[in-house]
């Protein structure tokens with residue numbers, strides 16, 4: 001079966017031409033798909049015969065809301081989407097004064113093994129298709145009624161481990177006939193997969209690159225982020241400097257503060273040293289506690305921020321939205337997996 005929604009406009013037009021349809025048909029179908037229709041029958045400007053042919057040959061991805069949590073405090077909505085094969089992923093809609101941001105997943109699970117992260121506990125099941133990433137934006141808009149202005153690839157999964165599909169998703173979501181979200185309104189977060197960073201640097205996209213740093217020294221970082229054993233922190237910063245040189249885009253560094261692990265003043269000093277010669281922004285994040293992990297949130301966030309700022313580094317403490325719901329990425333899926341084990345609900349999560 002053909003996955004129409006993962007196609008670019010050019011590919012879609014080519015496909016419809018191969019079915020004997022005129023060139024403009026591609027744009028019509030593209031527009032419907034990017035409006036988030038749930039059946040081919042809703043494509044009212046196509047003939048019945050064409051709709052039937054599409055039904056026979058193509059799939060139309062429509063995720064189901066398996067769970068939904070709404071924060072009474074700030075209106076943040078967390079969705080657990082169930083896809084056609086039964087697997088589930090999460091997205092979060094966050095409402096800021098400047099617009100609505102949706103945080104989407106790029107994989108079912110993750111194989112990177114970061115010690116503090118709920119998304120990786122059961123490993124990686126599979127990559128998401130471009131259509132499945134797009135669906136998280138489309139159906140979050142549709143269900144919530146909120147127009148999305150910003151997208152962050154910070155949900156479940158490592159985008160650089162599924163980069164071809166992620167790049168295609170970016171092309172789709174950026175398209176003027178689709179949702180049309182500008183690259184400058186998109187952030188992509190990586191744990192530090194250097195070949196992916198280098199590929200993005202070559203492409204020169206205007207998106208914001210976020211690096212999940214979490215420790216500036218290889219000894220600590222390798223303990224909490226196995227990716228550091230393949231791409232160590234020195235090589236990572238070299239890749240970041242190169243990225244800035246090629247794109248001129250300021251990089252954002254994510255830093256979840258863990259009690260007694262990465263919150264020492266000498267680590268703030270080392271971050272400042274490594275950032276020298278490149279504008280960078282450090283986002284200090286209160287660690288979300290994950291039941292399966294031994295780590296606890298740091299009590300030194302303000303002191304650490306001060307230490308960074310004293311050396312001219314812009315550092316902010318990330319406002320925590322949705323604190324009253326399962327806000328930490330991967331937790332909703334984890335919880336549903338446990339419920340499934342107990343036979344309480346019908347969402348398939350296993351490999």
Ligand SMILES: C[S@@+](CC[C@H](N)C(=O)[O-])C[C@H]1O[C@@H](n2cnc3c(N)ncnc32)[C@H](O)[C@@H]1O
Pocket residue numbers: 116117118119153154155156157158159189190191210211212214254256285286287288289290328329
């Ligand atoms: C879930 S990851 C997905 C994107 C990508 N794989 C990455 O690591 O950047 C998004 C962000 O959440 C952070 N994160 C994961 N577990 C966390 C936790 N328990 N508390 C706070 N942040 C966490 C990650 O370090 C990363 O910065």
Ligand code: SF4
Pocket residue numbers: 110111112113114117118119120155156157158190191212
């Ligand atoms: S922090 Fe990112 S890379 Fe690390 S395990 Fe979680 S999702 Fe994967």
